[in-house]
Amino acid sequence: SLLTFDNVRVLIDMGWDPKLKMKVDYLSKIISSVDLILLTHASISHLGAYAYTCHVNPSMASIPVYATLPVINMGRMVTLEAYRSAGLLGPLLNAEITVSDVEAIFDRIIPLKYSQPTALIAGTLKGLTISAYNSGHSLGGTIWRLQKDQENVVYAVDWNHSKDSHLNGAAFLAANATNTLHRPTVLVCGTKTSSGIGRRKRDEALFRSVQETLERGGTVLLPTSTGSRFLELAHILSNHFQSHNLNYPLFYLSHMGSRTMSYASSMLEWMSSSIIREWETKNESPFRFKNITVTSNMAEILRSDGPKVVMVSGEEMEIGFSKLLFTKLCAFNNTRLIITEKPDPDTLCGELYQLWEANNNSNNNINRNNNSVALALQLPVVYNTEVPLENEELARFVENMSSLKRSRERLLAMEQRNKTILEQEENFEQDGESSDEEELIMTGNIELGMLIYSNDTYDFDARSHAKKRLLASTTSEIKNCMFPFFQKRRRITDYGETIRAEDFAIRERKPATVTAPIEANNNEHLGEKHKWNDDLYGDETALLDSTSSLYLTTNGHDTSNAAQKPVKMILQHDVLDVLCLVEFIDFEGLADERSMMMIIPRIQPKKLIFVGPVNEPTLYDELADTYTSLLGSSAEVYGALTNIPINASVNTHSVNIVLSDQLSKSLRWQKIPGNWHIAHLVGRLKVITKNDGDDDEENERQSTFVLEPLSVDNSVNSTDLVTISQPFTKSSSPLLVGDIRLSELRHKLISLGFRTEFGAEGVLVCEKKVIIRKNTDSNGKENSEEDTDVQRSSSKVVIEGGISEEFYKIKDIVRQMLAKV
Known part of the structure; x- marks a missing residue:
């Protein structure tokens, strides 16, 4: 789904079809205009095309991607599994992507925790806030909430309100859901439901x-x-x-x-x-x-x-x-x-x-x-069957993988070398330690000639002239610019042994089964240091890595001693x-249709959009009729069809008004229930227009609205005045603002010595003389404490009782919990 907020485009999920055969060129066409990517679930239908699209479009590395940690970890497992089965990855002759590529792509994703609002400030994303909430469908599965200006979008595709044996239910029914996920301007919901069996x-x-x-x-x-x-x-x-x-x-x-x-x-x-x-x-x-x-x-x-x-x-x-x-x-x-x-x-x-x-x-x-x-x-x-490579195909595979392995080693060596040079220039006065590059050369992981004689490898002194003079001034004599080399002493222990981090790293081993004990290595003896495995991610993942030592020997050319043989896939009809x-038996972990019809009206979205796996106009028409009757005629219900945009923006005309410093200092803030603060202000709106840019022909006029106190300038120009139909008059009685929860009021009255208890239909009875309840303006129906969360915007507090001292004291306490405007 592609969501657009003014000039911000957010892409949610990058799924693939179950066979991984559908072309994903359409993603490459729109990816250049995408500002943000969000991932919801670790499944092929939600992120199957993410790694492949990132691989064929290197420019995607600059796009921020957010997901929960389980979606990141399990997403890479799903991707590796699917790509290996489809022939996109693995020890295959025509593999298009490697294990290292997939791992690096998922490592770039920024992890988020549940209920953690994240305000984005970079570039066009400024002003957008994203939050992740539990969906209950998969481990780390996410309901996304996106807020920008007046827009409050909740994206909830594939969620489950009931608990599984290992997962909690969706956050829609959580205690704090009223202030976070309820009453959004737009709710995007999936059409796929479960069978409803318990x-x-x-x-x-x-x-x-x-x-x-x-x-x-x-x-x-x-x-x-x-x-x-x-x-x-x-x-x-x-x-x-x-x-x-x-x-x-x-x-x-x-x-x-x-x-x-x-x-x-x-x-x-x-x-x-x-x-x-x-x-x-x-x-x-x-x-x-x-x-x-x-x-x-x-x-x-x-x-x-x-x-x-x-x-x-x-x-x-x-x-x-x-x-x-x-x-x-x-x-x-x-x-x-x-x-x-x-x-x-x-x-x-x-x-x-x-x-x-x-x-x-x-x-x-x-x-x-x-x-x-x-x-x-x-x-x-x-279906696909695998056949071992032989003769020319095997030689071509070995040549391709050996070339790829050398290229990666050369790139790694150059990165380590550049890092070492920068560190040496910063600490050239101190006795250093053995560099990472020297360690790689000593252990044989890279060859020294690779750094000097490789193709596309050049050495230039790229330091600035000022930095050269600074380096020369700190030495006893000025030297000519040479190949940047600094003599460094090796790190050694008190016993004279060279310290190598690889000797102390934990090697990842795969047992015969998950719970079977790890078998001892017969080649290692008591007291001998473990050697770091050649493969980056363990034996299980190494089976999918075409550059692993399981398929290539040390020299990269002789495969007769390799532990595994590369293969090719042949399409077989049978x-x-x-x-x-x-x-x-339904184990999909989704909400059933009956539960959705009960939960969505409680969420009270202004606009509801259904997103299905395929275009189903008939189904969308039925859903529109059903949920329009449940939500009321004021709600709008849509069905999302492929490549057909839906305008779900809020029809409001809003402007940002900046308070002047003098007016801000004069405000008297009042705290009301719900951790809110409110203040009453009166001022004069002033429009400040400024031009940006140096070229007069291309200047863009930008207006800033500033609210200033009335006493700032008593001389008002006629052009600054706006004619209104009725003059402004101050109300004789103040307006009370705020929302009181009966449970909070009960705790306050108890702390002040009043005997209070909840009675029938959620009313609060105080001293058996005063009754406090909440009702709505729409139908006058009394609401319980649970219902006030859903209809908070239109509820009011009603105090009933006879003339007594307790009545007026409780009335004053209630008024003190509200702000006077």
Whole structure:
């Protein structure tokens, strides 16, 4: 979605289709005019195209990108998983992007915390404030709030109001949501909803289906999304197997399984309170599963005979291992495929879901979440298979990757060298330490000749003339400008040993399973220092890195001793005999339609925009009719169609008025409930016009409105006066401004010695003589304390009681809590 605030353009999400086949040229066309990018969820539909677009458009590095920390970490896992499956990344002959590129792109994203308003001040973003709130759909999933001038936009696509086993509900129902997310000028909401089945029934349906399949000796296949809903499935299945002492194998087949669980274990503070209690009780992360085997080798799954449960990456069965594994298992009638998220109709999972739905409709079965369908048909599919490279293709791969590796090493060496030179110039008088460049040369990570004899490598003395003279004046004699070299002493310990940071770095090792103990290295002996691994991100990620030592030996040319072989992808057409069971159990974690119809009217947006996965004019018309009746005729409801702009701006004419210093000093501020301050002022508005620029023909006239006290200048020009229809008269009775919450008033009265309690319908009874309640001007209906948050703008305090001393004292206390204007 592209949001425009005057001259500021904000791009929210950069999703891709489930097959990663759609061209993303349209993003390259608009990216030059985008000022800010926000990411909401770690899924292909929300950020799948982000890394690829950044790679083909290097200018995007200058655009600020914001997301929560879990979206950043899980987003890179989803991206690596999807790109590897689609052939965009990995040890492939025609790979377009590398692991290092993806890691660097996600490292540039600026992390935000929940409920942390961030005021942007750079360039055209000045005046825009963004805030992230919990969406409840995925780990770190975000509801964005954007504020600029009179605009207050809440962007909430894919959210869940109810709690999951590892996530809290959306912030719409939080205690402070009234002051943050309610009553926006524009609410952008998604059309995708869940089936409405409760969490308890959903879990029971899953356990029952899994148990039935395992008892029959079959395999349960659970396609799931890598960075979001997998954590929910893994957590409840692991706990169920452990509590019921089930010894069946439980697998997770993914390229990034171990790293995903490691990230989840490091971000427990973003999860529900039940996860925190579980962590405190067990004294270990709930996501260090002892009964789940994580693997990226599908042959290991196929070699496992007998009943088993396999969670597999790729919820749409187009990317990840899900499609290929389904082709191996669908011919067995004891295999059960459980679809956990509503898929796209154009995918393999979508086709199977439609078959399941058609069978349920024909059988008049209303409960679709607890009913499996036995399929017996032939299904044509197209999928990718990997074949090892040989001969000329292998030689070309090695040459390309070796050249890429040398280029990166040269770039790293030049960066270290430039950094070293700058540091040496600043500290040339002090005895230095061994530079990073010297360390790289000594350890053999780069060659010395690379710095001097490489192509496109030049040495110039770029220092200014003044700096040269300054350097020369501090030495005993003036020397000619030479190759910048400074003799530095190496860092050594008290025992004369050279200190190298690499010897003390922790090496990342991958165990056979997530919970299996780390195997000792037979080549290391007691007391010997660990050596830093050649790969940057560990063995699991190194399998995806085409420049890793797993695919290239030290010299970069001989692959006979390499641990892994590079491959190429071949498109294969096949017709499958599908005899398995298919079932749908909704684990997508979205709000159902009934709940949305209850929550959105409480939010009270002035304008409501629905954003769907595809253009559905009929659906948008139905939603417009439904929510117009719920929100009232004053609210506007739209349906967003592709490439058709919607004008949802607030129809107000506002100007910025600057208070003069003299008027600001004379103001008398009054504090009112809600941590607000208010002051009454009267002044004369003065327009100051100034010209910017040096060229008279191109001068732009800018006007500033300044409010000054009336006593500043008694001589008023007739041109400065504005004729009004009625003269200004001061009101005889002051206007009371503010909003009193009955709970706050009750605490204040109790502190002053009054006996107070809440009565029926939310009224406050004081000393059994005075009644305080709040009602509205629209219909006069009394509101409880809970309702005042929704209708605060039109509510008033009503004090009722007989003539007594307590009545007038309580009345004065209420008036003191309001500001007089």
